[in-house]
Amino acid sequence: MRKDLDRLMEERGLDALVVSGSTYGNPSLVYLLKGADVSRGIVVKKRGEEAVFIHSPIERDEAKATGLPLIDMSRYKFMNVLEEKGSHLAASVELYRRIFADLEVQGRVGFYGADDPGRAYVFLRTLDDALPDVEVVGEYERSVLAVARETKDADEVAQIREVARQTCEVMAATVEYLRRHRVRDGVLVDDDGSPLTVGTVKQHVLRLLAERRLEDPEGMIFAIGHDAGVPHSKGRPDDPIRLGQTIVYDLFPRRPGGYFFDVTRTFCLGSAPPEVEKAYQDVADCLDAVIAEAEVGVETRYLQQVACAFLEERGHPSIANDPQTTEGFVHLIGHGLGLSIHEEPSFYDVSNNTQTLQPGHVFTVEPGVYYPDRGYGVRIEDVIWLDEEGKVHNLTDLPKRLVVEMAG
Amino acid sequence: MRKDLDRLMEERGLDALVVSGSTYGNPSLVYLLKGADVSRGIVVKKRGEEAVFIHSPIERDEAKATGLPLIDMSRYKFMNVLEEKGSHLAASVELYRRIFADLEVQGRVGFYGADDPGRAYVFLRTLDDALPDVEVVGEYERSVLAVARETKDADEVAQIREVARQTCEVMAATVEYLRRHRVRDGVLVDDDGSPLTVGTVKQHVLRLLAERRLEDPEGMIFAIGHDAGVPHSKGRPDDPIRLGQTIVYDLFPRRPGGYFFDVTRTFCLGSAPPEVEKAYQDVADCLDAVIAEAEVGVETRYLQQVACAFLEERGHPSIANDPQTTEGFVHLIGHGLGLSIHEEPSFYDVSNNTQTLQPGHVFTVEPGVYYPDRGYGVRIEDVIWLDEEGKVHNLTDLPKRLVVEMAG
Numbered sequence: 151m152r153k154d155l156d157r158l159m160e161e162r163g164l165d166a167l168v169v170s171g172s173t174y175g176n177p178s179l180v181y182l183l184k185g186a187d188v189s190r191g192i193v194v195k196k197r198g199e200e201a202v203f204i205h206s207p208i209e210r211d212e213a214k215a216t217g218l219p220l221i222d223m224s225r226y227k228f229m230n231v232l233e234e235k236g237s238h239l240a241a242s243v244e245l246y247r248r249i250f251a252d253l254e255v256q257g258r259v260g261f262y263g264a265d266d267p268g269r270a271y272v273f274l275r276t277l278d279d280a281l282p283d284v285e286v287v288g289e290y291e292r293s294v295l296a297v298a299r300e301t302k303d304a305d306e307v308a309q310i311r312e313v314a315r316q317t318c319e320v321m322a323a324t325v326e327y328l329r330r331h332r333v334r335d336g337v338l339v340d341d342d343g344s345p346l347t348v349g350t351v352k353q354h355v356l357r358l359l360a361e362r363r364l365e366d367p368e369g370m371i372f373a374i375g376h377d378a379g380v381p382h383s384k385g386r387p388d389d390p391i392r393l394g395q396t397i398v399y400d401l402f403p404r405r406p407g408g409y410f411f412d413v414t415r416t417f418c419l420g421s422a423p424p425e426v427e428k429a430y431q432d433v434a435d436c437l438d439a440v441i442a443e444a445e446v447g448v449e450t451r452y453l454q455q456v457a458c459a460f461l462e463e464r465g466h467p468s469i470a471n472d473p474q475t476t477e478g479f480v481h482l483i484g485h486g487l488g489l490s491i492h493e494e495p496s497f498y499d500v501s502n503n504t505q506t507l508q509p510g511h512v513f514t515v516e517p518g519v520y521y522p523d524r525g526y527g528v529r530i531e532d533v534i535w536l537d538e539e540g541k542v543h544n545l546t547d548l549p550k551r552l553v554v555e556m557a558g
Numbered sequence: 559m560r561k562d563l564d565r566l567m568e569e570r571g572l573d574a575l576v577v578s579g580s581t582y583g584n585p586s587l588v589y590l591l592k593g594a595d596v597s598r599g600i601v602v603k604k605r606g607e608e609a610v611f612i613h614s615p616i617e618r619d620e621a622k623a624t625g626l627p628l629i630d631m632s633r634y635k636f637m638n639v640l641e642e643k644g645s646h647l648a649a650s651v652e653l654y655r656r657i658f659a660d661l662e663v664q665g666r667v668g669f670y671g672a673d674d675p676g677r678a679y680v681f682l683r684t685l686d687d688a689l690p691d692v693e694v695v696g697e698y699e700r701s702v703l704a705v706a707r708e709t710k711d712a713d714e715v716a717q718i719r720e721v722a723r724q725t726c727e728v729m730a731a732t733v734e735y736l737r738r739h740r741v742r743d744g745v746l747v748d749d750d751g752s753p754l755t756v757g758t759v760k761q762h763v764l765r766l767l768a769e770r771r772l773e774d775p776e777g778m779i780f781a782i783g784h785d786a787g788v789p790h791s792k793g794r795p796d797d798p799i800r801l802g803q804t805i806v807y808d809l810f811p812r813r814p815g816g817y818f819f820d821v822t823r824t825f826c827l828g829s830a831p832p833e834v835e836k837a838y839q840d841v842a843d844c845l846d847a848v849i850a851e852a853e854v855g856v857e858t859r860y861l862q863q864v865a866c867a868f869l870e871e872r873g874h875p876s877i878a879n880d881p882q883t884t885e886g887f888v889h890l891i892g893h894g895l896g897l898s899i900h901e902e903p904s905f906y907d908v909s910n911n912t913q914t915l916q917p918g919h920v921f922t923v924e925p926g927v928y929y930p931d932r933g934y935g936v937r938i939e940d941v942i943w944l945d946e947e948g949k950v951h952n953l954t955d956l957p958k959r960l961v962v963e964m965a966g
Contacts, residue, residue, distance in 0.1 A: 172583075174776060175580075189776065207884065208790040209791075227882075229907075232906070238698060261675045262674055265675040266586070266673075267579075268670055268694075268695065268696030268697055269696055269698050270675030271694065272696035273675070286679065287676065288675070288677055288681075290647040290680045290681060293674070353771060361765060363761060367582060369814055382596075383619050384620065406777055474635075500637055
């Protein structure tokens with residue numbers, strides 16, 4: 151949580167941290183700016199002190215909304231520095247030299263945010279050489295910001311709950327929209343008699359999201375038949391919606407500049423083949439079995455083991471026994487969820503993953519089995535939150551049912 | 559353009575380039591994957607050879623859509639490598655060692671994409687130390703990918719034109735939507751008599767975008783009165799829409815995983831104060847004057863100089879004379895537009911900016927004057943494309959008029 155940042159910096163011997171870049175695709179910067187509607191900037195936080203936001207002059211009003219102490223970037227006259235230094239690299243080093251002098255930053259300084267990797271490599275090497283009082287630090291995994299972000303405080307959970315409610319509303323409305331279509335020769339048809347396609351359904355979903363001020367930056371999955379059997383297939387836009395085929399509908403929208411939610415339901419319109427019914431029951435039972443094991447202190451990798459063992463017991467292959475299998479359970483049981491769609495904690499079943507579930511964790515549980523060559527796949531995904539007392543909450547208020555009867 | 563990549567690599571002595579990360583917020587990766595609907599991966603391109611895409615096994619169908627030679631990431635058994643090496647950093651270095659061995663990559667290798675800067679710094683330093691046959695190269699500005707991307711080929715321009723057409727449609731529909739409202743005490747009101755707000759207008763625009771499969775990842779500007787006088791103010795959601803106040807409406811949506819468009823119109827509903835009329839005419843004339851100077855071979859910084867001189871001549875302050883002014887013309891005259899909302903060419907008026915306009919450039923021209931303390935600002939923005947013969951095309955087919963009469 152945000153309140154842990156100073157402790158985490160202390161543990162890693164960091165005197166300050168710098169988070170920079172565009173806010174777009176930069177959840178750590180968004181996190182420190184508390185979702186303020188700015189396009190870019192630099193946040194500098196010294197250990198034990200409040201973060202300072204160095205913002206663009208043309209975004210001064212939005213910058214105020216962060217509630218952070220502000221520095222207007224125009225103070226540094228970057229164009230003059232650029233003119234004087236002759237290259238963007240030298241000018242950027244000079245800019246940081248001036249900022250660090252103003253804020254009295256020295257010692258071990260960690261750098262975070264989003265940038266081109268080669269550009270960051272050149273810049274941070276040059277900066278490290280240029281500033282004798284600063285040691286540039288990078289963190290490869292589980293950085294202070296990743297660890298702070300992985301446990302959510304009450305305000306963050308409230309924001310996630312609101313996106314959850316609206317996401318479940320959209321999922322339910324989509325199923326209703328499908329049910330109300332007419333059917334011809336086993337295919338859903340529009341009012342004008344043309345087949346309803348995956349592309350048209352997605353358009354409808356995008357409208358439902360927009361009405362709720364949600365966006366779909368990563369691109370929803372609405373995959374039918376064979377494509378439902380390939381976990382990350384997004385679905386082919388021209389595919390018609392047929393009765394009796396499995397549809398994997400995985401929606402993971404977010405509030406612009408805010409938190410994601412993530413939920414998957416699998417269903418068949420009209421009826422389902424017995425083989426799919428059996429697979430569906432296996433996955434639904436696996437979901438319950440994994441959630442039953444989720445409690446504070448349990449190793450995250452244990453949930454992956456539980457899921458693999460459960461589904462293998464029911465006769466499905468899994469990556470636990472065959473890492474390259476494309477049938478059965480072929481992915482991780484879940485992932486942390488927040489300002490990124492995938493964040494800590496991670497559920498890799500490897501011995502150096504010693505993470506345990508903690509109060510404040512918000513993560514998906516999403517068992518699935520996939521049989522592309524048999525034309526189907528099943529995944530069911532809920533989101534779990536462990537509150538401060540360690541109590542388990544399922545944030546996904548949406549029915550699970552394989553067969554959806556048509557309304558007509 | 560894409561076809562220039564080998565020449566650009568040759569000029570910079572690069573034997574290979576690596577572009578990696580999530581596709582989200584990573585236009586260089588999207589560029590090499592030609593917009594394929596995958597969530598992440600690694601592209602390796604040796605000079606003179608086709609790029610190879612190393613993709614996730616669960617995205618194998620989407621990976622095929624790139625048309626690139628493919629390697630399924632599962633070949634490298636990353637989980638086993640992680641188990642063996644004991645850390646993500648060591649395992650990632652080993653992964654690249656294996657990929658480079660398979661593809662016979664050695665020599666000077668440039669790294670691009672999107673990553674946490676500290677993480678990239680640690681990884682690339684470690685990789686450079688670990689691989690004796692590879693020299694890790696980062697480019698700080700005008701990288702091979704930035705330069706290739708800044709000139710658009712016919713296929714890219716066709717995609718931008720389509721987004722342009724739809725964006726202008728949405729802008730026009732928004733103005734119609736406003737015109738059709740009733741007015742009470744100088745404020746637009748909804749059917750239920752409550753004041754129409756900036757937030758409600760933006761909701762309507764988001765629906766219009768969603769209907770056209772456009773998204774608004776950077777967040778549109780719809781700012782009225784004082785906020786119109788602050789260039790990047792997004793507008794306050796609760797502000798009511800009043801007659802006679804200037805509205806700056808700047809819309810910059812994109813096709814998901816594709817190209818942006820960017821257009822601004824300023825208008826007043828019902829009537830405009832004489833001072834705003836004068837400012838509007840100055841900005842509209844400045845737009846024409848700058849576009850008249852846009853031709854192949856002209857230095858980009860010259861367009862900035864033209865704009866500053868023109869508006870100063872009309873009595874407005876500009877950053878040319880006072881870099882810290884918050885009144886008058888306070889920003890750059892334009893920016894390149896493509897898979898990023900801001901990309902090359904850049905229009906900084908500094909002596910080390912020696913860029914000239916080239917065939918294939920697509921860029922905004924967006925003069926504006928801002929007077930927040932007087933409660934208004936004006937910006938008008940069109941997009942210009944220089945075709946292969948250097949002919950100037952204005953891609954923005956949308957009327958400009960300051961005063962919009964209400965329909966009622």
